Amino acid sequence: KHYSAAVIPGDGIGPEVMEVGLSLLQSIADIHGGISFQTESFPWNCQYYREHGRMMPEDGLQRLRPFDVILLGAIGAPGVPDHISVWELILPIRRSFQQYVNLRPIKLLRGLESPLRYKQHDDLDFVVVRENTEGEYSNMGGRLHVGTPYELAVQNNVFTRYGIERIVRFSFELAKATGKTRLTAATKSNGINHSMPFWDEIVKEISSDYPDIETQLTHIDALSAFFVSRPESFDVVVASNLFGDILTDLGAAVVGGLGLAPSGNINPEKQYPSMFEPIHGSAPDIAGKGIANPIATLWSISMMLDHLGERELGKLVLDSIEDVLIAGEVRTPDIGGKATTRELGDAIREQLYRR
Ligand code: NAI
Ligand code: MG
Numbered sequence: 001k002h003y004s005a006a007v008i009p010g011d012g013i014g015p016e017v018m019e020v021g022l023s024l025l026q027s028i029a030d031i032h033g034g035i036s037f038q039t040e041s042f043p044w045n046c047q048y049y050r051e052h053g054r055m056m057p058e059d060g061l062q063r064l065r066p067f068d069v070i071l072l073g074a075i076g077a078p079g080v081p082d083h084i085s086v087w088e089l090i091l092p093i094r095r096s097f098q099q100y101v102n103l104r105p106i107k108l109l110r111g112l113e114s115p116l117r118y119k120q121h122d123d124l125d126f127v128v129v130r131e132n133t134e135g136e137y138s139n140m141g142g143r144l145h146v147g148t149p150y151e152l153a154v155q156n157n158v159f160t161r162y163g164i165e166r167i168v169r170f171s172f173e174l175a176k177a178t179g180k181t182r183l184t185a186a187t188k189s190n191g192i193n194h195s196m197p198f199w200d201e202i203v204k205e206i207s208s209d210y211p212d213i214e215t216q217l218t219h220i221d222a223l224s225a226f227f228v229s230r231p232e233s234f235d236v237v238v239a240s241n242l243f244g245d246i247l248t249d250l251g252a253a254v255v256g257g258l259g260l261a262p263s264g265n266i267n268p269e270k271q272y273p274s275m276f277e278p279i280h281g282s283a284p285d286i287a288g289k290g291i292a293n294p295i296a297t298l299w300s301i302s303m304m305l306d307h308l309g310e311r312e313l314g315k316l317v318l319d320s321i322e323d324v325l326i327a328g329e330v331r332t333p334d335i336g337g338k339a340t341t342r343e344l345g346d347a348i349r350e351q352l353y354r355r
Contacts, residue, residue, distance in 0.1 A: 012282025014073025020345030097272035111325030123232035130244025259293025
């Protein structure tokens with residue numbers, strides 16, 4: 001089978017981890033004669049913005065549209081405001097390709113220890129489903145009286161019945177398909193008194209179609225604490241755009257850090273390409289040093305393979321990552337070693353051939 005992937009390496013450590021990701025794809029094609037990947041790289045990043053005054057060309061989305069999937073490194077560089085780099089590249093892709101599911105596994109890989117040392121690895125395995133097209137990241141609002149003492153800013157939250165229903169239903173279906181029994185929905189309906197009660201009502205409505213799944217609505221503040229105090233008690237967590245964003249960085253920290261955490265921006269109907277990316281950013285503090293952890297990117301590629309229906313290959317990648325972590329010899333500094341991005345990437349690729 002032949003798959004096409006648009007690749008956006010981006011800024012900072014993005015190109016460093018993506019280089020390793022592309023070598024991995026090549027190795028997979030080597031190992032599995034029946035599969036090939038045609039990749040095309042797009043140089044859309046903050047450098048491009050400085051040269052062209054925009055993050056991608058006007059027909060950027062049209063050029064991405066024909067690909068089966070999109071792989072993104074990370075975007076963002078000092079000197080270009082983050083709201084521009086994110087709003088002009090990542091968010092248009094997520095929205096126009098209806099990637100309304102942002103799937104973020106929180107799972108402690110074998111071979112690693114959680115900073116919460118009393119937790120066993122079997123305990124820590126759940127998934128956060130983040131709503132990815134609306135909610136708090138609305139682009140609606142404005143600023144008035146700029147530069148005066150009366151300056152103010154308003155940002156509206158946008159929640160639609162259609163948007164909530166599809167993300168909540170996806171989450172229940174995911175729980176059902178993976179044999180999970182608990183669904184936790186993040187809320188804040190005590191403080192946010194219009195949109196969050198609406199969210200809660202829809203969660204309750206849909207839950208009645210899934211009597212075998214125990215449904216819980218938990219306020220985001222308490223839920224954040226539970227991510228630390230009892231992360232083993234979750235199966236599927238569904239959250240709005242902002243709440244899901246915050247929860248998943250927290251979840252990543254609980255299972256070893258941002259260098260490990262993968263994500264998929266998924267269009268479940270497969271009408272449009274889905275996009276896979278590490279959840280971390282461009283990490284300007286370590287960019288150029290060659291020490292970024294590539295695992296988040298390689299695991300995102302594993303999720304990409306699952307999405308393409310190549311589940312055995314997806315599992316091969318994740319198993320190989322775990323083998324190398326268990327062996328413990330090759331690790332980047334963020335997980336307690338001295339290896340470079342390439343060295344860890346190579347160790348994982350060699351393990352693919354051994355398996
Ligand atoms: P960040 O995720 O880039 O970095 C946070 C911390 O985690 C830093 O100390 C960094 O060194 C560390 N870290 C991140 N990835 C790592 C890896 N693979 N290996 C080892 N350590 C790693 O978040 P930050 O600092 O808030 O944002 C930096 C830039 O990235 C900003 O411009 C921001 O807007 C952008 N960003 C882009 C995202 C994307 O492209 N999807 C997501 C998040 C932030
Ligand atoms: Mg984030």
